[in-house]
Amino acid sequence: MNTLIISSSLSKTSRSFILCKAIHSLLQEKGVNTELVDAREMELLPFYKGPTPSMEELSQKVAEADNIIFAMGVHCYSVNDGLKIILDGCCGGVEGKFFGIICAAGGERSYLSTMHLTQICMNEWRMIQLPRIVYATGKDFEDDTISNDDLKDRIKLFTEEFSSIGKKLIS
Numbered sequence: 001m002n003t004l005i006i007s008s009s010l011s012k013t014s015r016s017f018i019l020c021k022a023i024h025s026l027l028q029e030k031g032v033n034t035e036l037v038d039a040r041e042m043e044l045l046p047f048y049k050g051p052t053p054s055m056e057e058l059s060q061k062v063a064e065a066d067n068i069i070f071a072m073g074v075h076c077y078s079v080n081d082g083l084k085i086i087l088d089g090c091c092g093g094v095e096g097k098f099f100g101i102i103c104a105a106g107g108e109r110s111y112l113s114t115m116h117l118t119q120i121c122m123n124e125w126r127m128i129q130l131p132r133i134v135y136a137t138g139k140d141f142e143d144d145t146i147s148n149d150d151l152k153d154r155i156k157l158f159t160e161e162f163s164s165i166g167k168k169l170i171s
């Protein structure tokens with residue numbers, strides 16, 4: 001199974017990227033062929049000004065992946081800027097694929113913000129979502145480390161379910 005993890009935050013201190021790294025290594029331990037793409041290393045341009053070479057490269061990876069994990073930060077109760085650019089410019093090849101969502105937010109009350117990503121993926125591309133989201137806030141971290149044991153358990157559960165359902169859906 002080829003799983004692509006897209007970390008879309010452009011923040012130098014991105015917490016959703018820290019979540020991505022944890023899930024990336026747990027998936028690797030399970031023998032999943034997984035790749036983590038960091039949007040901070042890409043040149044992102046809005047749809048009508050792109051695509052850039054790094055966006056074309058990501059489009060190719062998206063097309064080749066069996067399934068995808070999107071990581072977002074909440075911006076104004078919705079998806080962050082980098083993710084919207086990636087969805088518009090690099091996700092032509094996602095039709096029908098299984099996907100998961102990882103989310104970092106400033107506060108506990110923005111958890112429904114991930115629904116915008118769900119709507120885009122399900123309505124636009126008929127994707128199938130894992131019905132479990134890893135949602136974390138600033139309280140779950142100490143510097144660049146996950147400090148909340150409950151969050152660590154939720155990350156493990158997400159990874160187990162994503163890999164077992166993901167494998168079933170491609171076999």
Ligand SMILES: Cc1cc2nc3c(=O)[nH]c(=O)nc-3n(C[C@H](O)[C@H](O)[C@H](O)COP(=O)(O)O)c2cc1C
Nearest residue numbers: 009011014015016073074075076077105106107110
């Ligand atoms: C422009 C902007 C808007 C934000 N809006 C929200 C919000 O509506 N709700 C919330 O809980 N956090 C909000 N935040 C806080 C971010 O979700 C938080 O910093 C999170 O860690 C971002 O993910 P990242 O660290 O991976 O970039 C906002 C941050 C920025 C920069």
